[in-house]
Amino acid sequence: MLVGFVAVALAFRQTAGRFSLSVGANVTAFAFSIPLLLAVLLAAYLSHSLTFVPLGIVVLLGILPNPASVGLQAVARELASGESPDLRDQWPALRAYWRPALITWLVSTGITGVCVLNLFFYASQAASNVSSLRGPSGPLSLLWGLLLIFWLGIHLYVAPLLLAQERQDIKLAYRNAIVITMSRPLASWTVIFLWLALLTFFTTTGLATVIGLALGAAIQQNAFRLLVPTFSARS
Secondary structure, three states: OHHHHHHHHHHHHHHHHOHHHHHHHHHHHHHHOHHHHHHHHHHHHHHOOOOHHHHHHHHHHHHOOOHHHHHHHHHHHHHHOOOOOOHHHHHHHHHHHHHHHHHHHHHHHHHHHHHHHHHHHHHHHHHOOOOOOHHHHHHHHHHHHHHHHHHHHOHHHHHHHHHHOOOOOHHHHHHHHHHHHHHOHHHHHHHHHHHHHHHHHHHHOOHHHOOHHHHHHHHHHHHHHHHHHHOOOOO
16 A cells, blocks of 8 residues: 555656646647547537536546557656656657557547446436336446446556557556556555546646646556566566
């Protein structure tokens, strides 16, 4: 658990210590994410629910491996390693990793959508007095909710793994993310809950456009840097 708090504390210190760089990289990543933001707004309009906007931004731009944030992840990785990057360090990473990151984002978005749809379906069935599925729907909605939390949680490590692996293999990134999460559950879930809470806070307050994405990436990179050396994981 202590490692988890250390990772978050280091992320705050690095982001504050290189505040101008963090803001510049964050604004750049958010600007490149405008097509994804428009998709979130369209989904909110079609669903007639404004609450979808902050939740969609948190999930699609902050949690899942947003291809527009690959450069931001590279800057955060260098900061976590004690190096002194600048804004130009975003572009090599964007050129090298945007394609695997986009494929990973599309896959992860699809799986997230399946989890959310099943969660809402079984939750609505459990709340209905006339549904024939009311009995099993309660446990099933709980199961899908737990699966959704676990699925989103392992993404703490997916973007760092895409940058760290020698092979740009999506299956390998997810396998290793699951291995790290399950091998170090206490430290991992300490970071995951703080990471998700902070991303939600910065999104609902509008600060994700300025610094929230940078802090989220810094937490991911620090957690990865601190936890991976604690055991031997093939990559």
